[in-house]
Amino acid sequence: MKITRKALPRRTILRGMGAAVGLPFLDAMLPAMATPAQAAVAKAPVRLAFAYVPNGIIMNHWNPSYEGQLGELPRILKAMEPHRDDILMLGNLTHNTGRALLDGAGDHGRCSGSYLTGIQVKKTMVDIKAGVSCDQIVAKHLGEQTRFPSLEVGMEDARQAGDCDSGYSCAYTNNLAWKSETQPLPPLLDPRAMFERLFGTGAVRSPEAKARQADYRRSILDFVNAETGQLKATLGPSDNRKLDEYLTSIREVERQIDRAEKTNAQIDPKMEKPYGVPADFSEHFKLMTDMITIAFQADLTRVVTFLMTREGTSRPYRELDIADGHHPCTHHMNKPDLIEKVIRINTYHVAQMAGWVEKLKTTKESTGSLLDNMMLVYGAGLSDGNRHLHEDLPTILIGKGGNTIKPGRRIVFRRETPMCNMHLALMERMGVHMEHFGDATGQLNLAELS
Amino acid sequence: MQFSGLTKPPIGVVFDSALGDGIDDVLALALLYALEGKSETRVVSTSTTKSTLRSAMFAEALTKFLMGPPPPRPAPGVFAGFQRPVPAIGMADNGKLAQDTPVLRAVLDRKNDQGEPLYPRAITRLNETADPAALIRNALTAQNDENCLVLLAGPATNLAAMMALRGSMELIRAKVKVLMLAWGSYPEGAADPNVKADLAAARQLLTAWPTTVVAVGAELGTAVPFPGESFGKDFAWSTSHPILDACLAYHAQPYDVPASALAAALYSIRPDSGFTTSAPGTISVLDDGRLRFAPGAGGKHSYLLADPARKAEIQRTYVELVSAKPLPRPMRRRIPEKKEEVPPASIKPPEPRTGPL
Numbered sequence: 183m184k185i186t187r188k189a190l191p192r193r194t195i196l197r198g199m200g201a202a203v204g205l206p207f208l209d210a211m212l213p214a215m216a217t218p219a220q221a222a223v224a225k226a227p228v229r230l231a232f233a234y235v236p237n238g239i240i241m242n243h244w245n246p247s248y249e250g251q252l253g254e255l256p257r258i259l260k261a262m263e264p265h266r267d268d269i270l271m272l273g274n275l276t277h278n279t280g281r282a283l284l285d286g287a288g289d290h291g292r293c294s295g296s297y298l299t300g301i302q303v304k305k306t307m308v309d310i311k312a313g314v315s316c317d318q319i320v321a322k323h324l325g326e327q328t329r330f331p332s333l334e335v336g337m338e339d340a341r342q343a344g345d346c347d348s349g350y351s352c353a354y355t356n357n358l359a360w361k362s363e364t365q366p367l368p369p370l371l372d373p374r375a376m377f378e379r380l381f382g383t384g385a386v387r388s389p390e391a392k393a394r395q396a397d398y399r400r401s402i403l404d405f406v407n408a409e410t411g412q413l414k415a416t417l418g419p420s421d422n423r424k425l426d427e428y429l430t431s432i433r434e435v436e437r438q439i440d441r442a443e444k445t446n447a448q449i450d451p452k453m454e455k456p457y458g459v460p461a462d463f464s465e466h467f468k469l470m471t472d473m474i475t476i477a478f479q480a481d482l483t484r485v486v487t488f489l490m491t492r493e494g495t496s497r498p499y500r501e502l503d504i505a506d507g508h509h510p511c512t513h514h515m516n517k518p519d520l521i522e523k524v525i526r527i528n529t530y531h532v533a534q535m536a537g538w539v540e541k542l543k544t545t546k547e548s549t550g551s552l553l554d555n556m557m558l559v560y561g562a563g564l565s566d567g568n569r570h571l572h573e574d575l576p577t578i579l580i581g582k583g584g585n586t587i588k589p590g591r592r593i594v595f596r597r598e599t600p601m602c603n604m605h606l607a608l609m610e611r612m613g614v615h616m617e618h619f620g621d622a623t624g625q626l627n628l629a630e631l632s
Numbered sequence: 633m634q635f636s637g638l639t640k641p642p643i644g645v646v647f648d649s650a651l652g653d654g655i656d657d658v659l660a661l662a663l664l665y666a667l668e669g670k671s672e673t674r675v676v677s678t679s680t681t682k683s684t685l686r687s688a689m690f691a692e693a694l695t696k697f698l699m700g701p702p703p704p705r706p707a708p709g710v711f712a713g714f715q716r717p718v719p720a721i722g723m724a725d726n727g728k729l730a731q732d733t734p735v736l737r738a739v740l741d742r743k744n745d746q747g748e749p750l751y752p753r754a755i756t757r758l759n760e761t762a763d764p765a766a767l768i769r770n771a772l773t774a775q776n777d778e779n780c781l782v783l784l785a786g787p788a789t790n791l792a793a794m795m796a797l798r799g800s801m802e803l804i805r806a807k808v809k810v811l812m813l814a815w816g817s818y819p820e821g822a823a824d825p826n827v828k829a830d831l832a833a834a835r836q837l838l839t840a841w842p843t844t845v846v847a848v849g850a851e852l853g854t855a856v857p858f859p860g861e862s863f864g865k866d867f868a869w870s871t872s873h874p875i876l877d878a879c880l881a882y883h884a885q886p887y888d889v890p891a892s893a894l895a896a897a898l899y900s901i902r903p904d905s906g907f908t909t910s911a912p913g914t915i916s917v918l919d920d921g922r923l924r925f926a927p928g929a930g931g932k933h934s935y936l937l938a939d940p941a942r943k944a945e946i947q948r949t950y951v952e953l954v955s956a957k958p959l960p961r962p963m964r965r966r967i968p969e970k971k972e973e974v975p976p977a978s979i980k981p982p983e984p985r986t987g988p989l
Contacts, residue, residue, distance in 0.1 A: 249759075274759060278770040302773075515711030569714055597720040597762035598770055618798050623766050 189213040192481065193329075196413065198405030202383045204329065204480030206428045207548045208421040226547040226555045227327075228584040229478050230320055230612050231486040232298060233535065233560045234358055236290070236493040237512040238567025239576040240525045245273065249592050258528045261536035262578075268539065268553055270579040270587060270631065273594030275601040278621055279303075280563055280572040289570035290509075291350025293563030294493035299360050300602040300620015307345045310353045315360040316605040316619060318367070320612040321485045332485035333477055334359045335376065335470050336369030337463070338492050347494050355494055358487040369489050373439045373469040374458030377402075380477055381432070401436055403429055424546070428479065435472050438465070463501055464534055471538040478552055479545055484612070490531060493563060502526050512567030524567070535560055539580055549584075556581035557608055575601060579631075583611050587631050595626070607631060642668075643809070643901065644676035644775045646768050648722075649893070650786030650826065651680040651694075652687045652736040655882040656814070657785040658694065659858055659954050660893035662875050664783075664901070665698035666953035673901045677771035679722025679764035681786045681829075684730040688723040688761045690739055693751035695719065697874050700958035713963030721755065722764030724789050738881030739874045751874045765793035769800055775807045781900050784837075785814040785893035787826045792833035795840060805842045812900045814893035816923030818849040818910070818935040828921030835917045838933070846899070846909055847923070847935045853892030856938045858950050860886035866955035875954065894950055899936055905949060906942030909934040 190210040196203040207226055243257040252266040262269055279302040280293035288305060295303035301313035321332035334357070346352035357366035370376045381402050403410070410429070414422055442460040460466045470488070477483050491497055496507030504511070504523050511527070514520035542553035549555065561577040564570060574597075582589060595603075602620035609616055610625060645664055649657035667673045678695060680687040696718050706712040742750040755761055768790065772780060784791060794800055815834075816824045827834045838845070863885055867876040879889065899907045912934050913927035925935060938946065 276770075278766075278773060281770075281774065283774050284776060516706075517711070594759045596759050598722075598766040599763065600766060621769075621799075623763065623769075623797055 190416075194413075196406040196409045197383075198402075198407070198409065200383055201381055201402045201405040203381050203402065203406050203429075203432065204482045206424060206479040207481070208417065208424060209548075210417055210421050212548070226549050226552075226584070227481065227484055228586070228611060229484045229486070229552075229556045230317065230608060231474065231478075231488060231556065231558045232317060232358065233488040233490060233558065234294075234297060235490050235528075235531050235560070235562050236294070236355075236495050236564075237509050237524075238562055238564035238571070239528050240521060241565050241574065241576065243525050244528070244576050245574075246271070246592055249273075249594050252590055252592055258525060258532055259578075260529070261533040262539070265536060265539045265543070265580070267590040268543065268580055268582070270589040271592035272577040272579060272604065272626075273574060273592065274597050274599050275575050275577050275595065275604055276573040276598050277563060277575060277601045278572065278598070286348065288348035288350045289564065289572070290494035291347035291354045293572060294358070295350070295354035296620075297563045297601075298358055298487065298605070300600070300605065300622065301363075303350070303354050305349050307349060307351045309364075310351045310366070311363050312354065312360045312366070313363050313620070315358065315487075316602075316609055317359050317485050317487050318361050319616070319619075320609055320614055323612070323614045324484055328481055328483050330379075330477070330483040332359065332367070332487070333376075333379075333474065333483045334367045334369040334487050334489075335474060336371040336489040336492075337466050337470060338371065338489070338495060338497065346492075355492045356489075358489045367487075369487070371470075372458045373435075373442065373460075373466070373473065376470065376473050377435060377439055377458075380473060380482060401433055403433055403436075428476070431472065431476060435469060435476065438469050438472075442466075442469070463499070463530075464537075467534045468537065471534075471541065475538070475541055475545060475552065478542075478556070479547075490534075499527050499530065502530055509567075514568055516568075532560075535580075542581070550582075553580070554582045555584045557583040557587065557611060559604075559608070573597065577601075577604070579604075583608075586611050593630050599623075599626070640776050640779060642671055642673050644674045644771070644780040645897075645900070646677040646679075646771055646780065646782040646808075647675060648677075648679045648681065648764070648768070648782070648784050648786060648790050650682040650687070650829070651691045652682055652684075652733050653786070655735060655879050655889055656853065656858075656891050656893040658735070658875060658878050659889060659891060659950070660783065660785060660814075660897040661694060662698055663894060663897045663950065663953045665695075665958065666956040667897075667901050669700070669956065669959045675719075676775065676780065677722065677768050678719065679724075679762075679767055679790050681724045681764075681789045682730045683724050683726045683728060684732070685723070685755060685758065685761070686732055686736045686740060687730065688721045689753045689755045690736050691721045691723075692718060692753040692755050693739055693749075694874055695721070696753060697751060698958055700961045702961055703963055715963065716961050718754070720762040720767055722767035722790065723758075723761040724764055724793075725758060725761075726789075734881040735878045738877045742872070742877060750872055764790040765797055768794045769797050769803065772800075772803050772807045777806050778809045780807045781810045781812060782808055783812045783814070783893070783896055783900060785826070785896070787829040788833035788837040789830045791841075792830070792836045795836065801840070801842055808843045810900065811837075811841055811843055811845045812896040813845055813847040814853075814896045815847055816849050816915070817851050818847065818923075819925040819927075821850060821922065823918075823921035824850075824923060825921070827917060827923060831917065831919075831921065838915055838917055841932075843932070845915070845933045846896070847915055847925075847933065848892040848896040848899070849935055850890060850892055852895055852936055852938050853890035855940075856891060856895060856943050856946050857888035858891045858894055858954065859947050860888045862951045862955060866951055869955075869957050891950065894954075895936060895938065895946075898946070898949060898953075902949075906939050906946040908937050908939065910937060 279296040298315035299313040304311035346355045359367040545552040558580040602622035603626045607626040867873045913931040915933045
């Protein structure tokens, strides 16, 4: 790396053996005598992320009884109350293509496959067919502006294959992002793998080399020490502080992964899931979202899909003393005890999200916080999981999208408003103008969003 | 896409009208729900071109009444199946408030002893109605091929908006068997207010609609009206009936209601009920809102003719169906009741299997 007195390029990377660490936006990246036009160019980019939760939500504990400015939030969303000025609740969005439409049972497989593609996916276990998902359209458009066009992240083992729901291939439930109509992009769920993807050079290292690094407990940051030192010498105090905070967050993620690997190895040396996956849901969630945050911060990507758990999952929530599977609980048949369990799971998921939102909010950028420059959609492909309803899908849009969205409100659209109308509006804000997408009837009323 | 494992249900009906302006369309909707009760059809979408919430509320109140009473609530914690929900009502929103009418007032403003609406409905805001174009399009996507018909008894605004959606024309071509049009007089007659209300949409509909169109003119509606005397006796099974209230408000009784929409509804589901169609041809829209039928081989349009000899029979069918008492809404799925355990009969030999597997 050659450091000059000129503005530091935005895509500066600290390199070392097998390591490539991108940087957050620093003041030094702005020309010293920046004109307003130059400053505008240096403005933090807008990022798009989708976080998906399966099996629907108990909607009467999700939807507030009012529209307009957000006040007290219902039970499931309570943890979001400190962030209510950053969220836009969208009501009545519908995914018609998730409905049966003559294809019979299989709402979980369908709704997951259609969520970002807007396509009625083919009912098959073999020759899968969906469509290019909106995140991938944006990723393709942004192309080489970032190191990774997109990141696909998950938290549940997606190695299941075959029939995952009444004749629907597991490909529909294992993946959110589709690069082509036949090519889903599997999410990364192992924190170690994701860490290496973000900060490795992509070179394949031998198991021995990996073991050596592990033995010496060396951080990836150790490998870029020399370049870090050189860079720091050229930065002002404010940038140095920013850089320290950033590198510390990477180190913290690394420590968490090490800890998880050590713990898992002690619990069960023969465990099937990758060693880096923490057994605890919230710990895993924090690790993955911390890394997504770093990836956004360093502009390694601007597009993320995050499949928290798979549609139809029967994961128990022992963290909440819920031994029953999530999916069976959602078919509660109006039994209060099962409904209560689903509410607790829904609430737990939102609480994790609230923690992430806090992190995004406290991560500073050239213009405001990282959250200000984000459009983070948190939602599900089913509303009522008991009845498998595909209308009034639970959807919150978090962040200000680079000041193009005015959060802090609840907007309820007309019934049957396609979810794809929202996708069109989000793509527009990411610089992709499309007349049609899925079953959209037009963009969501932009005036209402901004 | 067809799913081979399911049997084909009765034909679906997309119903669109300017609900609240007249009474013929109200009678038609009642007839369709009566036929739904007999499993001869399914009303898959209801929408109004009248741009006022009052029209949507009216449609919802009628729908709720005609779908029949909901099943009794099960005890808390007991699951008896899913109630069939009252479907979304589509409503055109052109930004201008359409006029209130005596028909709307008669149904919507009636209160019970507690001061609540006599005919309950849930719609209170625009976002509780659906965009009619999306609603109709979505309804079509859920139908088997050629197992749907569209009945239009109002301006063509909503259908034209639906036709403008990407992929809709292919959808109509695949799913819709016929468009029934309660418009005009044939072969030629006076201007039709529904055509005049949106001339451009009417033209687009008649030139671009890809399936067969059967029009039912005012001349047929007048020749075979719904008998007014029925209002005095056949609706008495209910202490209050929205159809009766609407009809009484529309015109002083006794009044035989010209019934072109009603004929369209009956013919579309029971084509052998006393009607025939004209030779094929083409209906064109004149600038003053009149329609003109020009016969011609290869034309996709025709108009309906009633057999005068069967007038009384048709009217009896109208009355029987429109005034029918709605059946209680069945639950959508029931958990099989737990059978009492019977101790196994160890000696008795198994009975031979007679039914299907």
